[in-house]
Amino acid sequence: MNSSNKKPVIACDMDEVVADVYDKFLKIYATTYNRVLKKEDYWGKKIYQIDGAIKLRDVLYDKGFFADLPVMKDSQEVLQELQEKYEIFFVSAAMEFSNSLVDKRNWAQQHFPFIPWKNIVLCGSKRIIRADYMIDDHPRNLVDFDGKGLLYTSSHNIDENRFTRVNNWQEVRDFFKNEE
Amino acid sequence: MNSSNKKPVIACDMDEVVADVYDKFLKIYATTYNRVLKKEDYWGKKIYQIDGAIKLRDVLYDKGFFADLPVMKDSQEVLQELQEKYEIFFVSAAMEFSNSLVDKRNWAQQHFPFIPWKNIVLCGSKRIIRADYMIDDHPRNLVDFDGKGLLYTSSHNIDENRFTRVNNWQEVRDFFKNEE
Numbered sequence: 001m002n003s004s005n006k007k008p009v010i011a012c013d014m015d016e017v018v019a020d021v022y023d024k025f026l027k028i029y030a031t032t033y034n035r036v037l038k039k040e041d042y043w044g045k046k047i048y049q050i051d052g053a054i055k056l057r058d059v060l061y062d063k064g065f066f067a068d069l070p071v072m073k074d075s076q077e078v079l080q081e082l083q084e085k086y087e088i089f090f091v092s093a094a095m096e097f098s099n100s101l102v103d104k105r106n107w108a109q110q111h112f113p114f115i116p117w118k119n120i121v122l123c124g125s126k127r128i129i130r131a132d133y134m135i136d137d138h139p140r141n142l143v144d145f146d147g148k149g150l151l152y153t154s155s156h157n158i159d160e161n162r163f164t165r166v167n168n169w170q171e172v173r174d175f176f177k178n179e180e
Numbered sequence: 181m182n183s184s185n186k187k188p189v190i191a192c193d194m195d196e197v198v199a200d201v202y203d204k205f206l207k208i209y210a211t212t213y214n215r216v217l218k219k220e221d222y223w224g225k226k227i228y229q230i231d232g233a234i235k236l237r238d239v240l241y242d243k244g245f246f247a248d249l250p251v252m253k254d255s256q257e258v259l260q261e262l263q264e265k266y267e268i269f270f271v272s273a274a275m276e277f278s279n280s281l282v283d284k285r286n287w288a289q290q291h292f293p294f295i296p297w298k299n300i301v302l303c304g305s306k307r308i309i310r311a312d313y314m315i316d317d318h319p320r321n322l323v324d325f326d327g328k329g330l331l332y333t334s335s336h337n338i339d340e341n342r343f344t345r346v347n348n349w350q351e352v353r354d355f356f357k358n359e360e
Contacts, residue, residue, distance in 0.1 A: 095301075096298075118275065121308060123302070127310075129308055130309060
C-alpha cells in the first residue's frame with residue numbers, strides 16, 4: 001500500500017471515534033427512564049446493555065439518529081493535521097441501519113468538509129478494508145486488519161488489551177508523531 | 181488475505197456488472213429525446229457522452245434511479261454458485277449520489293438475498309478495498325487493486341486491454357472454474 005508515492009492510508013471509524021454516540025444515548029436514556037446515568041452506571045458496557053434498556057438499541061434504526069451527533073473533541077483538528085502526511089478515509093459499519101446511510105454521509109461532509117466524499121466508506125464487515133492504519137473502537141475490526149490498529153477507548157472496550165490504545169485525539173496525534 | 185481458513189474474497193461491483201444501468205439510460209434517453217438509440221449510437225462511450233445528452237447524467241442524483249434497475253443476466257445464479265468457495269462482497273462507488281445509498285442497499289438485498297448486509301460496501305475510491313478478486317467495469321478501480329482484477333465489459337471500456345476481460349456472467353463462471 002505504501003510502496004508508491006501515495007500517502008499512507010488511515011481508515012478512521014466514525015461512531016465512538018469521531019461521533020459521540022454515548023452523549024446521545026445518555027440523553028435518550030434520561031428521557032425514556034427519567035434517570036440521569038453516571039459514568040459508573042454504564043462504564044464497561046453499552047448503554048443498552050444496562051438492565052432493562054435493551055430496547056434502547058432500536059433507536060439506531062431511526063431516521064436522523066446519526067444526523068446530529070456531537071463531534072469528538074479535537075478530532076477535526078487532528079484529522080486535518082494528519083491529512084498533510086496521510087490519506088484519511090472514514091470507514092463506518094452502517095449497513096445494518098438503512099436510515100443511517102445518508103445521515104452518516106451528510107454528517108461527515110458537514111463536520112469534516114476537508115475529507116472528500118470519495119474517502120467515505122459505509123460498510124458492514126471491515127474485513128474488506130485495506131489501509132496502513134485503522135482507528136476503531138471495536139476489537140473485532142482490528143483483529144482482521146493487517147495494518148497497524150489503534151483501539152479508541154469506549155465504554156464497551158475497556159477490558160481489551162490486544163491493541164495499542166488511544167484514549168482521546170491528543171493521544172492519536174502523539175501516536176502519529178512517533179510514527180514519523 | 182488467503183492465508184487463514186477463510187474463503188478468498190471477491191469484490192463485485194454493482195452498476196454495469198450486476199445492475200443494468202444502460203437499460204434504464206436508454207429508456208430515459210428515448211423519453212427525453214424522442215429517439216430510440218441503437219447499439220452503434222452509444223457503443224464505445226457513455227450515453228450521456230452522446231452529443232447534447234450531458235444533462236442526462238443528472239438523473240443519477242434522482243431518488244429512485246438505482247431502485248429498479250434490471251439485474252444482469254445470470255449474475256444471481258453465478259454469484260450464488262461462487263459463494264460456495266468464495267466470500268462475495270458488493271462494492272459500489274455510490275458516495276457521490278446521496279440518494280443512491282439506500283436504493284443500492286435495498287436493491288442488493290432484494291435481488292441477492294443470499295449476500296448479507298455485512299457484505300455490502302458503498303464507497304467512493306476503491307483504493308481502500310482489500311480482496312483477492314475484483315470484478316469491475318472501471319479500469320481506474322482495477323489499476324489500484326492488488327488482487328486479480330476482471331474487467332466486466334461495458335460500452336465505455338471496450339478499448340481497454342490491460343485486464344482480463346469478461347463479457348458476461350458465463351465468462352465469469354468460466355474464469356473461476358479455471359482458478360480451481
